[in-house]
Amino acid sequence: MIDHIYLVPLLPLVGFALLFITAGQLPRPWVAAIGVGSVGLSALIVLIVGYEMLLAGASPVVISLYNWFSVGGFVPGLSFYVDGLALTMMLVITGVGFLIHVYSSLFMYEDADYSRFFAYMNLFVSAMLVLVLADNLLLLYLGWEGVGLCSYLLVGFWYQDPANGAAARKAFVVTRVGDTFMALGLFLLFLHLGTLDIQPAMQLASATWQSGDVIPTIAALLLVGGAVGKSAQLPLQTWLPDAMAGPTPVSALIHAATMVTAGVYLIARTHELFLLSPTAQFVVAIIGVATLLVAAFSALVQTDIKRILAFSTISQIGYMFLALGVGAWSAGIFHLVTHAFFKALLFLGAGAVIYSLHHEHNIFRMGGLRRRLPVAFLSFVIGSAALAALPLTSGFVSKDAILLAAFESPHAGPALWLGGLLGALLTSIYSFRLVFTVFFGPVRTEPDAPAGLPMAIPLVILCVLSIVGGLFQIPVDAVFPEARESLHEGAIPIVTLAVPIIGVILAYFMFLDQRIRIAPLVESSVGRALGRFWLSHWAMDWLYDRIFVVPYTFVARINQADVVDTVYNGTATITRRLHHLASLTQTGQLRRYVTMMTVGLILLVAILLGVR
Amino acid sequence: MEPVSVAVVVPMEHGLLLAAVLFSIGLISIMVRRNIIFILMSLEIMLNACGLAFIVAGAHWGVPDGQVMFMLILSIAAAEVAVGLGLLLQAHNRLRNLDIDDASKMRG
Numbered sequence: 001m002i003d004h005i006y007l008v009p010l011l012p013l014v015g016f017a018l019l020f021i022t023a024g025q026l027p028r029p030w031v032a033a034i035g036v037g038s039v040g041l042s043a044l045i046v047l048i049v050g051y052e053m054l055l056a057g058a059s060p061v062v063i064s065l066y067n068w069f070s071v072g073g074f075v076p077g078l079s080f081y082v083d084g085l086a087l088t089m090m091l092v093i094t095g096v097g098f099l100i101h102v103y104s105s106l107f108m109y110e111d112a113d114y115s116r117f118f119a120y121m122n123l124f125v126s127a128m129l130v131l132v133l134a135d136n137l138l139l140l141y142l143g144w145e146g147v148g149l150c151s152y153l154l155v156g157f158w159y160q161d162p163a164n165g166a167a168a169r170k171a172f173v174v175t176r177v178g179d180t181f182m183a184l185g186l187f188l189l190f191l192h193l194g195t196l197d198i199q200p201a202m203q204l205a206s207a208t209w210q211s212g213d214v215i216p217t218i219a220a221l222l223l224v225g226g227a228v229g230k231s232a233q234l235p236l237q238t239w240l241p242d243a244m245a246g247p248t249p250v251s252a253l254i255h256a257a258t259m260v261t262a263g264v265y266l267i268a269r270t271h272e273l274f275l276l277s278p279t280a281q282f283v284v285a286i287i288g289v290a291t292l293l294v295a296a297f298s299a300l301v302q303t304d305i306k307r308i309l310a311f312s313t314i315s316q317i318g319y320m321f322l323a324l325g326v327g328a329w330s331a332g333i334f335h336l337v338t339h340a341f342f343k344a345l346l347f348l349g350a351g352a353v354i355y356s357l358h359h360e361h362n363i364f365r366m367g368g369l370r371r372r373l374p375v376a377f378l379s380f381v382i383g384s385a386a387l388a389a390l391p392l393t394s395g396f397v398s399k400d401a402i403l404l405a406a407f408e409s410p411h412a413g414p415a416l417w418l419g420g421l422l423g424a425l426l427t428s429i430y431s432f433r434l435v436f437t438v439f440f441g442p443v444r445t446e447p448d449a450p451a452g453l454p455m456a457i458p459l460v461i462l463c464v465l466s467i468v469g470g471l472f473q474i475p476v477d478a479v480f481p482e483a484r485e486s487l488h489e490g491a492i493p494i495v496t497l498a499v500p501i502i503g504v505i506l507a508y509f510m511f512l513d514q515r516i517r518i519a520p521l522v523e524s525s526v527g528r529a530l531g532r533f534w535l536s537h538w539a540m541d542w543l544y545d546r547i548f549v550v551p552y553t554f555v556a557r558i559n560q561a562d563v564v565d566t567v568y569n570g571t572a573t574i575t576r577r578l579h580h581l582a583s584l585t586q587t588g589q590l591r592r593y594v595t596m597m598t599v600g601l602i603l604l605v606a607i608l609l610g611v612r
Numbered sequence: 613m614e615p616v617s618v619a620v621v622v623p624m625e626h627g628l629l630l631a632a633v634l635f636s637i638g639l640i641s642i643m644v645r646r647n648i649i650f651i652l653m654s655l656e657i658m659l660n661a662c663g664l665a666f667i668v669a670g671a672h673w674g675v676p677d678g679q680v681m682f683m684l685i686l687s688i689a690a691a692e693v694a695v696g697l698g699l700l701l702q703a704h705n706r707l708r709n710l711d712i713d714d715a716s717k718m719r720g
Contacts (some may be wrong), residue, residue: 588716590651595643 001048005063005080009092009129010047011038012122019119028114032105035118039101039125043094049282050087054475059083060199062135066449076196081135085477088333089265092340096257097125099458103348104249106454107355111247117157121253124150128258132265137186137196144182144230145257148175148275154254155246167245173241179227182266185222188215202272209276220273224287227263231317234291238540240314241298244306248351251306256313256342256347264320264336268329271480282411285325289419292318294538296426300433301534304361305350308434311537312341312387315423319402322420326413328405329480335398342386342395343398345462349379352429352455353438356447363434368443373450375437379459383436386466388428388500394469396500399424403496416466417492421499428503429510627668634661648703648710652696660687 015038019031026034053061060083068076080086101121108117127146134140149472156168161587186196192215193201209216227233232240243255254260267274267284272280292315299311316339323332353369354361370377386395405425407417450456509516521527535538585596645651655702663682670678700710705716 061715110638586719588719590712590715591643591646594639 001045001052002061002082003063004045005049005061005082005133006065006526008042008049008094009126010093010130010426011042011045012126014038015122016119016126017124021077022115022507024113024115026115027566028109031115031118035122036098036101036105036301038122039098040173042125042129043098045450046087046090046094049082050091053084053087053280061476064135066540067379068139072305073194074190076136076138078139079135081198082133083479085333085479086132086438088337088474088476090129092337093125093128093132093258096340096344096462097128097253099461100253100257100344103252103351103455103458104247107249107351108247110354113157117154117247118155119527120150121250124154124254124259130292131262134198137189137201140198140269141182141186144226144262144266147177147254147262148172148230151175151243151254151259154250155243157250161245164245165547167242171239171243174236175229178226178236181222181224181229182226184459185219188219188222192219198269200250202270205237205276206272210276211276213276214557215384216273217277217279219249220270221283221372222517222519223273224284227266227321228287229263230319231260231263232314233263233287233317233321234294237291237295238537238544239539241307241310244304244310248306248347248354251310252344252347252351255310256343260313260317261320261336261340264317264324264332267321267324268333268480271324271329274324275481278411281325281327283325284321285409285411285416286321288318288321288325289416289423290318291315292322292423293419293426296366296430298534298537299430300426303363303535305353305363305366305438306347306361308363308430309343309346309350311521312346312427312431313339313429315386316343318423319399319420322406323402323417324408326406326416330401330476331398331401331405333476334474335395335402337472337474338386338394338398339465341462341469342383342393342466345379345459345466346383346387348455348459348462349376349383352376352379352451352459355451355455356449357445358448360445363437364445366438367441367445368439369447370439372443372447375450375456375459376575379463381434382463382466384431387431388471388504389424390428390500390504391497392467394466394471395406397470400493400496404493407492417496424496425499425503425506428500429507432504432507433511436507440512447603532563624668624672627671628665631661631665631668634658634664646711646713648700648712651712652693652700655692655696656689659685659692 015034018034021024060081062079062081064077064079066078068078101118104117104121108114111117124147127143127150129143131140131143131147134143152168152172154169156165157164158164159168171595189201189205190196193204195201195204204576205216229236240260244251246255274284295311295314295318299315302308302311312407315333320332320335320339323329323335352371353366356373356376357366360366382393386393389396389399403417403420407413467587506516510518522531536542635658637663638656641652641654641657642651645654660682663685666678666681666685668678670676670681704710
C-alpha cells in the first residue's frame with residue numbers, strides 16, 4: 001500500500017478537479033459525496049499505510065514518482081518521504097480533515113456556493129498533504145504556497161462582503177512576508193549545500209557546519225521567518241484573528257488544526273539545522289513564549305467567540321514553538337496533534353452554537369445554552385478542559401511535557417517555564433470564561449433546535465479523541481534525536497499540574513459565582529485602557545498600519561504616474577507627434593500627389609545629373 | 613522626283629523634343645486640371661508622347677523594337693481608358709460632379 005501513497009494527495013485533488021470542472025452544476029448530495037468521500041478515502045489509505053508502517057517498525061520510505069524538472073544539476077523530484085513525522089501529520093490532516101468535511105456537509109448545506117466550498121477544501125487538503133509528504137524543500141514550498149492560496153480563497157469565501165475580501169488579502173499578504181523569508185532561506189541552503197532534498201541536505205549540513213556557525217544560523221532564522229508567517233507567531237500574527245471571517249469549518253481545518261501548524265512542521269522537519277544553531281533555536285523559544293503570552297492576554301478580553309478561539313490558537317502554537325525552541329521536538333509535535341483534536345472540536349462546537357443562534361458571534365448575547373445545545377456544551381467543556389490542560393485530557397499530557405522540557409532547558413529554562421505557566425493560567429481563565437458565559441447563566445438568545453447528526457457525530461468523535469488523544473504514542477522517536485532525560489521531582493511538576501486548575505477555579509469565581517468582583521478592576525481607568533489595548537491585540541494592527549500601510553499607500557499615491565514609465569510614455573508621445581506631422585501630407589488630393597511626385601522626380605534627376 | 617523619306621527629313625532631336633513637349637503638356641495639365649475627363653485625356657497625351665519617343669528612336673536606329681513598344685503602349689492605353697472611364701462613371705454617380713478635388717476622402 002505504501003507504494004500507492006501518491007493516492008493520498010491525489011484523491012482530494014481529483015475531488016477538487018471534479019467539483020471545479022462541474023462549476024456548481026452537480027446536485028448537493030453528489031457534491032457532498034465527492035467532497036467528503038475523496039478525503040475519507042485518503043484517510044482510509046493513510047490508516048492502512050500507517051498500520052503497515054508501524055508493523056514494519058516505522059522506518060522511513062522514499063517514493064519517487066518522477067523528476068519534476070532538471071536545471072543545471074538541480075533535479076527536484078516529485079517524490080514523497082514517509083516517516084513517523086509525515087505519517088503523524090497525514091493522520092491528523094486526513095482524520096481531522098475528514099471529520100470537518102462531514103460536519104461541513106451539513107453546516108454549509110444552505111450556502112449557494114456549496115460546490116465551490118468543497119472544491120477549495122479538497123484543494124487545501126491535497127496541498128497540505130503535499131506539504132507534509134514532500135521529500136524536497138521545493139515540493140514542500142509548492143504545498144506551502146498551495147495552502148496559502150486555499151487559505152486566501154476560503155477566508156474570502158463570502159466575497160460579497162468587502163470586509164471578508166480585506167481579511168483574505170491581509171492573510172495572504174502577511175503570510176507572504178514570511179514566505180519571502182523562507183524562499184531566501186531555501187536559496188541560501190541551495191547555494192551552500194547544492195541540494196534541496198531534505199534528508200541529504202540535512203546530513204550534509206551536519207557534516208559541513210559546526211554548531212554555532214553563521215550560515216546555518218542565518219538559514220535557520222530565515223526558515224523561522226517563513227514559519228512565523230504561516231503559524232501566526234510574533235511579529236506576523238496579526239492576520240489570524242481577521243481570518244475568522246471565513247466559514248467556521250474553514251477556521252477549524254485551516255486556521256486551527258492544520259495549516260497554521262505548518263510552521264511547526266517545517267522547523268521539526270529541518271531540526272538538524274536548528275541543532276547546528278543554538279541561537280536560532282533560542283529565538284524560536286523566545287518567539288513562542290512571547291506569542292503565547294501576548295495572545296493569551298488578548299484572548300482574555302475578546303467578545304467574539306471565534307476571535308477568542310483564534311487568539312487561543314496563536315497562543316497554543318506559541319507553546320509548540322516553545323517546545324521546538326527547547327529541543328522537545330516530539331512534545332511539540334504531540335501538542336500539535338492534541339491541539340488539532342481539541343481546537344477543531346472547539347471551533348466546530350462554536351460553529352454549532354453560531355448555527356443555532358443565527359450567526360450570533362458575541363458571547364455576551366449568548367447564555368444558558370447548557371440544556372438547549374447539549375452536544376455543543378459537551379464539546380466546549382471537553383475542548384476547554386483539554387485546552388486548559390486539565391488532568392485526564394490530551395492537552396494536559398502534551399502541554400505538561402512542553403512545560404517540563406522548558407524548565408530543563410539550559411538557556412533561561414526557569415524563565416521560559418514561568419512564561420509558559422503564566423500562559424497556562426491565562427488559558428484556563430479565558431477558556432472557562434467562554435464556557436461559563438455562553439453555557440451558564442440566563443438564556444439571552446433563544447437558540448433553534450440543535451443541528452443534525454452530520455454535525456453532532458464529528459463533535460462526539462473529536463470529544464473522545466480530545467480525551468484519549470493523550471494516550472497515543474506518536475511514532476516520531478526515530479525522527480528526532482534522543483530527548484534529554486528530565487527529572488520530574490519536587491515542586492515543579494506539581495505546580496505545573498496545579499496552575500490550570502487554579503485558573504478554572506478563578507474563572508468560576510469571577511464569571512459565574514461572581515464572588516470575586518472584577519467589575520471595579522475592569523471599570524477603573526487603567527483597567528479600561530488595558531482592556532482596550534488587549535482587545536485591539538496590543539494595538540499591533542494600528543502599529544503596522546502606521547509603519548507599513550500608510551507610508552506605502554502614500555508613496556503609491558504620489559507616484560501614481562509611475563516615474564519609470566515616463567521613458568516609455570515619452571517614446572510613445574514623440575512617435576505619435578511625428579505621425580501627426582507625417583499624416584498632414586496625406587491630403588487625399590490627387591493633384592497634390594502628382595505635383596509632389598513630379599517635384600521629387602525632378603529633384604532626383606537633378607541630383608543624379610549633378611553627381612554625374 | 614524621288615519621294616523623300618520622312619525619317620531622313622525630320623532629325624531625331626526634333627522628334628524627341630516634340631515628345632518631351634507633349635509629355636510636359638500632359639503632366640502639367642494633370643497637375644492643374646480638376647475635371648476627371650481632362651485628366652484622363654492628359655494621361656493619353658503622356659502615353660502617346662512616350663510612344664512617339666519610342667517610334668522616333670526606333671526609326672533612328674533602324675530597329676523594329678520601337679514599334680513593338682508602341683503596340684504595347686497602345687494596349688496599355690486601351691486598358692487604362694476602360695478602367696479610367698469606369699472610375700469616371702462611379703465618381704459621377706457618387707459625387708454628382710467630376711471634380712477630382714472632391715474625391716479626397718482618404719486624407720490622413
